[in-house]
Amino acid sequence: MKNLNLFCPINGTGYGITSSNITKSLSKDLHISLFPIGSNIDCNSEEDKQLFQKLLNNSSTFDYSAPCLKIWHQYDLAMRVGNGHYYSFPFFEIDRLTPREIHHLNYCDYIFVASSWGKKILQDNGVNKPIIVCPLGVDMNIFHVPEYKIRLEKPNYIFYHIGKWEHRKSQ
Incomplete structure (x- = not known):
């Protein structure tokens, strides 16, 4: 079984x-x-707790030459685990990156993004590392397809904005 050093929040x-x-x-x-x-x-x-404890225990004897995957912000990618290939998986909603973000992204050996839009944004901003589009999925144990068709009673939609006002949300 291949080794991976995974650096991310849980x-x-x-x-x-x-x-x-x-x-x-x-x-x-x-x-x-x-x-x-x-x-x-x-x-x-409890199943998740046992799995994460096992994976956390593995870090005591990690393989320093194994690849590292960091799932984190594009402005904070300087730290990594080990000296194997360095992969990052940042998520962002902006279309203009700062010089710091570009520098941190170009430090990685490979970058995963969740969409072709994300790949284009990185390329347009001067990120010159290999970028792999890796769409995220849906946990079908939590979300289910409705058994009935959703009927729209009105021809218009009402959109609610739930969130905070900040630049990265294009507000």
Whole structure:
């Protein structure tokens, strides 16, 4: 089984939930040493708790020549685990990157993005590393296709904005 050093948050944030699901999926085929970002690990089940504890224990004897995958912000990619190939998986909603972000992204050997839009944004901003589009999925154990058709009673839609006002949300 191949080794992977995984450097990511495991918590209730967007990054943490995504990292948790990616970690669970990768652990089926890889020997993972988990290096959590942040001071806590949030688990939804006893099964998750046992898995993350095992992966956390693996970090005591991690393979320093194994690849490192960091799932984290594009402006904070300077730190990594080991000296193997360095992969990053940042998520962003902006179309203009700062010089710091470009520098941190170009430090990686390979970059995963969730969409072709993300790949284009990185390329348009001068990121010159290999960029791999890796769309995220839906956990069908949580979300189910409705058994009935959704009927629209009005021809117009009402959109609600739920979030905070900030630049990265294009507000």
